Amino acid sequence: MNLKLRVWRQKNAATPGQFVEYHATDLNPNMSFLEMLDVVNEQIAARGEEPIAFDHDCREGICGACSCVINGEPHGPRDKVTTCQTYLRSFRDGDTVTIEPFRANAFPLIKDLVVDRTAFDRIIQAGGYISVGTGHPPDANSLPVPKPLADLAMDAAACIGCGACVAACKNASAMLFVAAKVSHLNLLPQGAPERDVRALAMVDQMDKEGFGGCTVTLSCEAVCPKGISASFIAKMNRDFLRAMLLNP
């Protein structure tokens, strides 16, 4: 199969970018989307030009590095997959495919399809942890956690930190990302002692980073490759409100 690609090319943050067209030919529908970009890049490199820069690593949907907006949708047309798990069988022969970076003020562009997502690390740094040092905590089975609760915490913990939720949101809000971590830790008994300070600190950092507010359009949930539920946002709002009231 053949595709016409319109790819966002931008040398660096200081230089204006533009869409550049490439013809990707003789493709196999079983190729992954990034393998298609590899093939195009080999052709670009063979001409001595600079290949399209894009973030990627594990190529199995877990590291969260890959981050393309494909035809207007973060991670492309399929539900609950990352860019690297998108296969060409999701497209039709002859399609035009537009490829852009995850765009948000809090994710400054670095080059082509690569953006800076260190804001997410700073949000975790503000409180996305349980303050236990390495040492000799009690035996793991001394604190049973009801299975439904543990499963729910795992649902939230599955977030891969890719930032698709931000890229999809018209407000570039990071609420789903922050809510996933707040919920993962606040649901567990181990995380309970810090639940107020965690919610306050992480939301505060999110605001400082320049992410927008949530207007509940749920576009974040729709594009999340791990299917993180927006109900965690409601849970975080509850935790945040409670923390505000108890810690005026």
Next chain:
Amino acid sequence: MKLDARIPSGPVPQKWSACKRDLKLVAPNNKRKFEILVVGTGLAGSSAAATLAELGYRVKAFCLQDSPRRAHSVAAQGGINAAKNYQNDGDSVYRLFYDTIKGGDFRSREANVFRLAEVSVNIIDQCAAQGVPFAREYSGYLTNRSFGGAQVSRTFYARGQTGQQLLLGCYQAMLRQAHLGQVQIFPRTEMLDLVVVNGHAKGIVVRDLLTGKVSSHAGDAVVLATGGYTNVFYLSTSGRGSNVTAIWRAYKRGAAFANPCFTQIHPTCIPVSGDYQSKLTLMSESLRNDGRVWVPKKAGDKRPPAEIPESDRDYYLERLYPAYGNLAPRDISSRAAKRVCDEGRGVGPGGLGVYLDFSEAIRRLGRPVIAERYGNLFEMYEEITAENAYETPMRIYPAPHYAMGGLWVDYHLMSNLPGLFVIGEANFSDHGANRLGASALMQGLADGYFILPYTIGNYLATMKQPRPQPDAAEFRQSEAEVAATVKQLLAIRGRQTVRHYHKELGKILWEHCGMARNATGLQRALQQIPALREEFWHNVSVPGDDADLNQSLEQAGRVADFLELGELMCRDALARNESCGCHFREEFQTADGECQRNDAAFAHAACWEYRGAQQLPARHIEPLTFEEAHLAERSYK
């Protein structure tokens, strides 16, 4: 080259206590005077950085990725072993120790492995306290599953995302220390040289991947936690960024490289589907708890699996290894798969695949139970192959997965270069010639949380080597060399891409230094690889420049190092005239095709010393002695 393993005297089970008793300590108010450089932020690096910072040391952590959370530990699916014996099925520290030694075919260091088994129980407690959402029973207590090479259930897991959850645990612990100002994190930064001053590792030279700036960091000790090198095969289950560069540069500065030919080929990966393929995807070994491996009995049987009756199927693992069945260890399972495919009984395109069939388990347990256990893996399989494994068997084939070899370290996890510590997959110590499933996560966290933080203090307390200034002559010289290499790569402007050379190297190694090796093939590879390397340095094309993000340039430097490593792997495989674990030399096999070890001549770790580009490396040995686990034939029958 002096290789003193510093194994404490006394009985094996008491060695770690003895070591801890004798370690010199650094007083709390002195710890903040020491600066430690940690390179790599996977399980080993992040857990070490967090723990060292908690102790009061100042830590700098470096990673290639845009965030430490993306290190390739994140991709481990199945689980982490620990000798908790929560299942009351006869597990113990001794049994985990023995399984690991035997799994490694008696080519690992006994004292290290015992310590690993001993601290395994602390890891689970630590991670549970951090909020790692391990799988639980309805009672609220932790649950377990089985992995290959063990007859007990000792593997803890978090769905199919155990590596991710454990990594997030230590990443968060590290970021907590960053919040407290104890850790400084340098993402998108690649270590390109180790700096040795007065014989001690005292710093690193790094390149900022966004600006191309080359700079130095001086420290009181350097910790390399940079993972494994199976990407040398081009196609592997590693992340695309995984590479050998950090440990290779340390090797060229004098650190011994041990057992480079011990690379694990994992039996359950999705088969290659085309030439464009960029990586191979692992299907967790945990699937073999319920999946049955088979191929048709007759060569060339092209019927769809559903049309092949039971009587025409060969469940070869159950037939050959009845005691362990489908949970035979990885090296054994991979070789068995290769053998049946070589006989023409492989399935799928090209005949390079075997079936992993869940139909019996679905009949026995029902589809919901299988979905609960492996749902995300089945989904992943379907994303890639467009096949539904609930209805038709998965097709799997072995793929390069893990490097047991790595930099040589002593019992303190310090290399022969004082001040250079190596942890996790980057070192060589714990897995011998074959790693058991769910043991990599265990080792990474054992090293980072519970071993290195003790032993590094002893070095710092006794070294009497002041930290140099990062503008010392050694740093200036190293920076100049790094910058010159970058310039050279950009100046070649040849006709072939970096990937072309990487692929070619991978083909040579897969053919001659993969699942089966022989002297003729290895000798051929030792001709081919230097020739390919020569061509690379004259004909590679690296587009772009050095002043901003240049992924071709990054990859070129890594492939240049792979081209050197590949040769050392073949040299090591050729020198080891025996078969053990994953190192299968066709000349040395038993009548039924199993590994024939030669304990009299090869019960040792082979440690290679770099002696310059013009001279062959020297092979030294660290003899391995077995007091607690007696050398025995490794049988899973």
